[in-house]
Amino acid sequence: MTDLSISHDLTEALAETSLAPKQAAHSPQEWAKQNLFSSVSNTIQTLLFGFILVLILQWILGLIFADERDWHAVTTNMRLLFTNNYPASQYGRIWFTFGALLSTAMLTVAAFRYFPTFTVRKILINITGTGAFIALVGALAPISTTPRLVMLAVGAVIMAAAGMAVNNRPDGDEAAVSLTAVLLVVAAAVLATIWFVPFGNDRLINLEAVLEPGTILLETKLWLSLMVGVTVVAYFAGRALAGVLPESPFKQAMVGWWILGPAFLIFLVIRDPAFDYGYVFTVDIPIALVFGLGGGALLYFLARPGNEALARAVGVGILAVCALTFILGATGSVSMLQKIRLTILALGLVALLAPTFSGEPRVRRNFAYAWIGAIAISHWLITAINTPSTLELRADSFLGGFMISITLGYYVMLASFPMGVLMSLARTSKMPLFRVMSTIYIESVRGIPLIVILFFFDNLLNLFLPNGMSVSKIAGVFIGYTLFSAAYMAENIRGGLQSVRSGQFEASDALGLTTLQRTVFIILPQALRVSIPNLVGQAIATFKETSLVSIIGAFDILYIARNVVPGQTAFIGHSIAPMLFVSLVYWIFAYSMSRASRTLETKLGVGAR
Amino acid sequence: MSSSLSKLLALLFAFALVGAACGGSSDEATDDSGGDDAAQTDDAATDDSAADDGDTVDLTQGGGVLAAVQARGTLNCGVSGAAVAFSFVEADGSVNGIDADYCRAVAAAVLGDSEAVNFTNLTAAERFAAVQAGEVDVLMRNSTWTQSRDTEVGMDFGPTTYYDGQQLMARAADGFSNSSEVAEIDGAVVCTNAGTTTETNVSELAGELGIAITLQTFEDYNQVVDAFIAGTCDVITTDGSGLVGRKAQQQPEGEEWVIFPAAPFSKEPLGPVYAQNDSQWADVVNWVVYATVIADESGVTSSTVDDALTGDNAEMVRLLGGEGELQTKMGLSADAFYNVISQVGNYDEIFARNLNPVGLERAGSANARWNEGGLIYAPPAR
Known part of the structure; x- marks a missing residue:
């Protein structure tokens, strides 16, 4: 249901955007002249609001430093x-979940064929801006002289180098890099940052925060590196799959996984229910099988053209039975699992819907499959949620x-x-x-x-x-x-x-x-x-x-x-x-x-x- | 139209049935307190699983918290989770502080394991409701024992574990000293948290003394201290324990903060709270506190408790389960208080571990031993 808006065909949309007139490329100086200092009033506005922005930035930096x-x-x-x-001993579960979400994101990018390119020009302009920002922070932050000079120098060098590179690009330059290249560069940068930048690591020793020199904790480093690796591998796997799998099922699978996957990760991986497998195999699974397959067959039959009246009768009949189970349960004469009652209720309501889905066998089959899938997932979740967790939580x-x-x-x-x-x-x-x-x-x-x-x-x-x-x-x-x-x-x-x-x-x-x-x-x-x-x-x-x-x-x-x-x-x-x-x-x-x-x-x- | 009408009626009928079913009561247990993390719509109606949880509720309401805790195997203890030195969450997720240690002491006595505590973090607004509803077996959440709290709502207070009281803090540079009197704050800007008893106390006192103060209130105590540092406030006021901790940690270099008057102008006895009308459980909690106090009086610490078990101090031998039936008659194992002292420590150890780091000293305060001028006193164990 939710993918309706996403699965829109995008070739049409792309065609539309490409109609926009191409903007002439400018060097940063030209751009500034045209947009910031084009007239006297524009210059005054630029200076006034620039000054206010600088004051705000200075205040924020004062808070931070x-x-x-x-x-x-x-x-x-x-x-x-x-x-x-x-619990720290189980922290691998958190990392697993994080990795699973990262790879899902990468697979989704591939499934939706979202492979944008980034023009070199734009990237260089962004780098110039970053350099300018570093220099600005260096100038405004309340820090001692040495780090201030370092920041100013670093910012100026980045700004100058990237700015010159922009100026040297020929007019109408369309050179671009792919998402793959950007991803690899970012991954390499992240890895270099966590392995070589001496952030130091903090720990509490006798209630005093102690900063140990060196890079961040080895364990964290290894996990983070694994996350980067998983992301890159998932990206390439996704691209390979996108070449093999038909587009629409792949997309649907990803959308479905975004809906269900996090629930599985939370209740299965993070919460780690301690299933009583004997009970699961003798009670939970048979119940789900009976309702799933039996209900599916029933719905397939009821959705047959010509069975509309029957479907309504059966639906009302099932609801009556359901009501009876609730009433008998309340009086205490019949004991029954709450989830059976709720499933009967759901079956009754869905049976009433059957005439809407009546039609050729393919439609009816999908209707029945949807029921089976819903039963499998909901029964799994109900069982998992009601099973005590193995986590040693003291909260x-x-x-x-x-x-x-x-x-x-x-x-x-x-x-x-x-x-x-x-x-x-x-x-x-x-x-x-x-x-x-x-x-x-x-x-x-x-x-x-x-x-x-x-x-x-x-x-x-x-x-x-x-x-x-x-x-x-x-x-x-x-x-x-x-x-x-x-x-x-x-x-x-x-x-x-x-x-x-x-x-x-x-x-x-x-x-x-x-x-x-x-x-x-x-x-x-x-x-x-x-x-x-x-x-x-x-x-x-x-x-x-x-x-x-x-x-x-x-x-x-x-x-x-x-x-x-x-x-x-x-x-x-x-x-x-x-x-x-x-x-x-x-x-x-x-x-x-x-x-x-x-x-x-x-x-x-x-x-x- | 008629077909959609019948569908609509069927739907309404179904909703009505569900509503009726929810309104009625089903006899079987469908809850599971083991997994109280999400909606619980299902559980086995089999007898054994009904027994785990259905009974818990009955026991709590029927007056047997002790049996319920022993059956459950963990103690549900209500704490603040954000109160300096009383109960706070450490960076690794563990809960520490004097209140947390008394939770552990109760668990050590009842279950033999000081770590068998399930800490529930409660806000000030919901703490007493949690006790009354039986969500927590005991509340150790720096709660002041007052007449109205003790008598109006369904809960009882145990022996005080920390005697607190409201004081003022100001700068020495403004002419205040540790021996200053409240009357000296005439004309000052006094800051405190909004909507608390500290606000009422200080304005009542100012009216009594006939002095004029400008009362400025803030949403939370961190803001109060920040405003004091920034110079917005001349004087800040809250319970003494809160002032001392802030002075120790946040007093800027070259400035001296002083706390006065020497005798606090309000009484804030803080201690355990439990549900009303369960004397057995009340005895257990009370005597856990008393046991730590008696051990302190006799000088028995967690490291000397093994010697004391076979030593000459007859009271300690009885208390630690070396002889007699004092503990078993309470429904505990004979070594219940031995576990408390060996796993958590005596009153002095608990105090030193949690309150000394923030600058709160026992000597000379109301929390000193009764025979050293304080109020910490326990009935004899015999």
Whole structure:
């Protein structure tokens, strides 16, 4: 569902962008003359705002380089900030997850044939800018003379060398390097940095932060090198696969893995459930097999053209049985696993959907496969989540630090997306009941502060659940946050839906498409494409607002930086250095998201009409 | 239209059923406290797994925390996780501090293993609710024992492990000294955290003494200290333990900060908190604290505890399980307090390990031994 907007054909979009007039190349001096000092007023503006920027930069550098800033508070607490109290002995699991995500990213790049080239000119201009920035920092930062001179010299040399190289490029220079080359250079630079730059390594000895000379810790170095290696290998493997595999299944596989993979990594790798295999093989797997295969066969049969009435009857019948199991369970006369009841409920609801999917065998087969896949995944997750973890944790949750922010932000976005789509469709639908329900939901949720919702789901959710069923703090927060985010998502998508012209609806009706087909294949792709900037904006906001989980006692990266690190005996009161570091981490992720969204917008030609 | 209507009705029917089912109560356990990390919608309804967790709740509510902890094998201890020297998370993720050590002491007594503690980090707002709901077996979260807390809500307080009290801190350069009186801050800008009792205490005291102060409040204590360093505040105030730690760590060179008045102007006895009406569990927690105090009085430390077990001090021999049935009658093993002293240490060791590094000394304070002018006192073990 989610790949609708991505799987758009991009040749068309590329053709569109190549129509843009070519910009004449300028040397940096020419560019500055034309853009910064073209007239008197322009010059005044440049100088005024340049001065303000310099003051702001000086203030920030003052914060960073101040004497009382103890950066040991950050370096010694790196692990705490990123993973809270995840046991050190099991840290390989964190690295494995990191590596898996990096290689997934590389494979995705290959699957979507995203092989951009970077013009040498642009790269050189960026290097010139970096040199200028280093020199500026050297000039403004409150540091002693020697490092100041070193920074000024290094910045000036870089600036001069790269600037000269730009000037020496011939006009209309189109020389470019490939992504492969850039990746290899970056990988080499990262490796050189971690192996040869003498950062020193921090450790706490008798409550004193001690900086040992040399490079960073060998163990960290080896793991980081492995990560770089995995990234490069995954990139080349992805390119090789892209040459062999057909395009569309490869893309679909990657999108599917982005949805499911992180859940597998979290619950299987990081959490490491201690499965009781005897029980799994005798109870869990047979249940999943019966429901998966039996349900799949049933749905395949019910979706046959002509069986519509039967399908509805069977669906209602299954729901009646399901109701009976709930009632009997409540009275205590029949005991049954909760997951069986829920699966029966799902089967009943999906059976009601069968007529919508009736058609030729291929469609019906996919319908049945989707059911089998959903059962396999959901039963696996339910089993894994309910199995105690093998981790020797002396705290309440295995997720903490930045890990909790990124996990929560990612899955809240992922889970609220379909809810938001459904609610926006309901709100724009012709059926008054759905429209009113959706409007009431959206408006009431948008009227309540997120903190109230989080408190509610932390404290009160368990009171509303059946006896014996409980959710943990984090799960409660996840549910509450998803419901909250879905309301905003619905409004963002509704904006997109309204931009789809009525002619599109009429044309699809004229083609004889069903409502579902019209929505999925005609309306939503156009609506979502328009909504991308808003959705990414919301994704960034969601990611940053995960820091609110600290109010219910979950230790996220911001809470650790603001309260936990200053509470340590060695770093009493040092909260500004960790908070600056946390700002940098958040900024890197938020900026990456916004860059990714801009790339996507260009590919899909949003705003290029 | 009729077909979509019937579909809609079926859906509504299904939702109604789910709602009804959720409203009703199912007799079987579907939870699993082992994996409290995510939604739990399933677990075996088999009898044995129902027994692990379903019973835990009953025991907690039925008045048998001790049995519940022993069955579980770990102690759920509520701490702050961000309180200097009381309970804070180290860079490697371990929890340290005097409160954390008393959690370990209780675990050593009940389970024989001081590391069998599951630390739950609680904010000030949620700490007491966690005790009342049985989420934590004992709360060691620098919580002040007050009449209203003791009587109004369903919890009880154990023996005080640290006597704290509110004091003021100012610069010696402004004419203050360790013997200054509160009245001397007339006209000063006084800073503290917003919405805390420290704010109320200091303004009440100023009204009593008839002095005029400008009270400025900040969201958290780090900001208060930063404002003091920046010169925005002439005087800052909070509990003495918080002031001493900051003075030791953050006093700039060439400047001298002084803490006064010598006798704090508020009483903040900090100690363990547990659920009300479970005397057996209350006895266990109380006597763990007393055992560390008695060992300190007798000079028995973690390194000399083996000698004391066979030594001449009859009280220590009884306390450490060398003879008698004092511990077994409480539902603990005979060597329960031996484990406490050998694995965690006596009161003095716990104090020195956690509070000396931030500059808090025992001698001369309210936390000295009772026979040396302090308030740390324990009933006899016999």
